[in-house]
Amino acid sequence: MTPEPFPPDARVRSLRMRVRYGETDKMGVVYHPNFFRFFELGRTEYLRDAGLAYAELERRGFLLVVTEAAARFHANVGYDEEIVIRTTVHSMGRASLRFVYAVEDAAGRLLCDGSTELACVEAARRRPARLPPDVVSLLRSTQGHPTGFSSNMNESVT
Amino acid sequence: MTPEPFPPDARVRSLRMRVRYGETDKMGVVYHPNFFRFFELGRTEYLRDAGLAYAELERRGFLLVVTEAAARFHANVGYDEEIVIRTTVHSMGRASLRFVYAVEDAAGRLLCDGSTELACVEAARRRPARLPPDVVSLLRSTQGHPTGFSSNMNESVT
Amino acid sequence: MTPEPFPPDARVRSLRMRVRYGETDKMGVVYHPNFFRFFELGRTEYLRDAGLAYAELERRGFLLVVTEAAARFHANVGYDEEIVIRTTVHSMGRASLRFVYAVEDAAGRLLCDGSTELACVEAARRRPARLPPDVVSLLRSTQGHPTGFSSNMNESVT
Amino acid sequence: MTPEPFPPDARVRSLRMRVRYGETDKMGVVYHPNFFRFFELGRTEYLRDAGLAYAELERRGFLLVVTEAAARFHANVGYDEEIVIRTTVHSMGRASLRFVYAVEDAAGRLLCDGSTELACVEAARRRPARLPPDVVSLLRSTQGHPTGFSSNMNESVT
Numbered sequence: 001m002t003p004e005p006f007p008p009d010a011r012v013r014s015l016r017m018r019v020r021y022g023e024t025d026k027m028g029v030v031y032h033p034n035f036f037r038f039f040e041l042g043r044t045e046y047l048r049d050a051g052l053a054y055a056e057l058e059r060r061g062f063l064l065v066v067t068e069a070a071a072r073f074h075a076n077v078g079y080d081e082e083i084v085i086r087t088t089v090h091s092m093g094r095a096s097l098r099f100v101y102a103v104e105d106a107a108g109r110l111l112c113d114g115s116t117e118l119a120c121v122e123a124a125r126r127r128p129a130r131l132p133p134d135v136v137s138l139l140r141s142t143q144g145h146p147t148g149f150s151s152n153m154n155e156s157v158t
Numbered sequence: 159m160t161p162e163p164f165p166p167d168a169r170v171r172s173l174r175m176r177v178r179y180g181e182t183d184k185m186g187v188v189y190h191p192n193f194f195r196f197f198e199l200g201r202t203e204y205l206r207d208a209g210l211a212y213a214e215l216e217r218r219g220f221l222l223v224v225t226e227a228a229a230r231f232h233a234n235v236g237y238d239e240e241i242v243i244r245t246t247v248h249s250m251g252r253a254s255l256r257f258v259y260a261v262e263d264a265a266g267r268l269l270c271d272g273s274t275e276l277a278c279v280e281a282a283r284r285r286p287a288r289l290p291p292d293v294v295s296l297l298r299s300t301q302g303h304p305t306g307f308s309s310n311m312n313e314s315v316t
Numbered sequence: 317m318t319p320e321p322f323p324p325d326a327r328v329r330s331l332r333m334r335v336r337y338g339e340t341d342k343m344g345v346v347y348h349p350n351f352f353r354f355f356e357l358g359r360t361e362y363l364r365d366a367g368l369a370y371a372e373l374e375r376r377g378f379l380l381v382v383t384e385a386a387a388r389f390h391a392n393v394g395y396d397e398e399i400v401i402r403t404t405v406h407s408m409g410r411a412s413l414r415f416v417y418a419v420e421d422a423a424g425r426l427l428c429d430g431s432t433e434l435a436c437v438e439a440a441r442r443r444p445a446r447l448p449p450d451v452v453s454l455l456r457s458t459q460g461h462p463t464g465f466s467s468n469m470n471e472s473v474t
Numbered sequence: 475m476t477p478e479p480f481p482p483d484a485r486v487r488s489l490r491m492r493v494r495y496g497e498t499d500k501m502g503v504v505y506h507p508n509f510f511r512f513f514e515l516g517r518t519e520y521l522r523d524a525g526l527a528y529a530e531l532e533r534r535g536f537l538l539v540v541t542e543a544a545a546r547f548h549a550n551v552g553y554d555e556e557i558v559i560r561t562t563v564h565s566m567g568r569a570s571l572r573f574v575y576a577v578e579d580a581a582g583r584l585l586c587d588g589s590t591e592l593a594c595v596e597a598a599r600r601r602p603a604r605l606p607p608d609v610v611s612l613l614r615s616t617q618g619h620p621t622g623f624s625s626n627m628n629e630s631v632t
Contacts, residue, residue, distance in 0.1 A: 021202070022195050022349065024342040026395055031338050032540045033510035037180050040507075044179070044238070055238035066506045070544035076600075079342055080202075080213035126550075180505050184498040184553050190382045191352035191496065198349075224348045228386035234442075237500055284392075337518070338511050353496050360495070360554070371554035396518070396529035 010088035013046040029076035042087035064118040071114030082106040168246035171204040187234035200245035222276040229272030240264040326404035329362040345392035355417045358403035380434040387430030398422040484562035487520040503550035516561035538592040545588030556580040
């Protein structure tokens, strides 16, 4: 699979974080498989903003299983630097979903882009399942809106 | 080493986060070594609040190297649940520092407590070094203040 | 808890591995929480050698849950270097088990030592449970034998 | 990028391992980004077998930096199960290298396949560099030999 470009009219969810010490490797920068972890964080917050906590979907008996993942790495980023994970839905099938991602530094420089294909699976029988209709509706409602949106924070200080 | 109790008059830094999918294991809860990663996140934000970005300390040629770590695990916590990492400085030596931590869930239930001993090391020669005087001053200024304090977020949404 | 010294007459299981790239951090050496992962690998192979695959114990409905963990870090070790994880059982209770560990480099230099306390838990109800009698017998049979022992490999080339 | 199929006449390096507890997630199977870690382990042993310890290449001042990575996930694999990572070189450029991978279970069932593109980089200046001639020669010598080959183990018991 080739990472897809961001659809021009996509609704994008941006998640801002700092790189953790344990996410670096001996090169002094983020260890590349961790970008796939960042993609997941972006996806989780995208879904939460759309009104769908992924944890809730699992409680309802569904899993979204990654069936394909691809990334291109353009520039390094070091410990404690701020990154922004931009996420959007690229396309939806009856039982699958494709997200695209762009990870940028605080200055907007592209560090990594990529995409993941997810299959909806019935947890009990580990078999493919149609995306629940309310999930489809929620995700459709996030498409076609070119502005970003924000929500409750994933991490904060009290 | 035995994890130290929180000093009653300590200034405590609280960092709130959600458990990431990749931080769980097949038991369905946080994989126990990840609590030591949480301790580090708590420590990093404690230092930042005190006016000391740890990344800056490394740029100045010093490392804070973990020489001892201990934790007790009291209760499990699952994916996407909110946790609060409470951190304070227990004691300071000439070339070392001891932090204590308590990780709680959103309801204030204790999940894990622990402590870490850190040695100040000169990075170039990998030899023990005295804590720089400004660091000692900054950390002293955070002690003896029983109220919590807050700061710029570690992670946010834009 | 204080890491316990190796009992002098203990049967020790030694597991030899190379440090993986992703186990290092920007200091260029193993990221300290990963030593707790090494402890677990040592423990798993200790149990397998005693005739008890931990995965099998979980299939029988029991979990061994880490309730305390402690380590002292004595020296660094870098990428691709060989390490040896030495593991033994320190003591057994009715529903708990304490392992001690020493991680050394190929030259026998001590890098890290530590210990973990594990509680036996009934998986279905997440409640403490007595160690199954056959597990107690197997583990007793590994104690009091001062020589090392070896077994099928954890990783190999075909 | 699309994962490339194994060249039919490729020399393949097979690395056999067991899935670690900490490599699983709450689905009870390997957390998908860890397959990119497995790819790296396969690549490292491929290079070592060819006579080139990657650690040695870094000591000579070169890095092999992952610039693209892609994987398809076909089946799950659980804790303590044996997996085999099959690795080969797909193609070489003047300053880059493409590896392809297939991860199988002990019965030969395909779990995941993928590929990574690596750029040779001069570490000191972080600039692209030609692959050193001896590296090119070593890697060429591993191509066009349809049989597998084996070497010193990555992990063993003593």
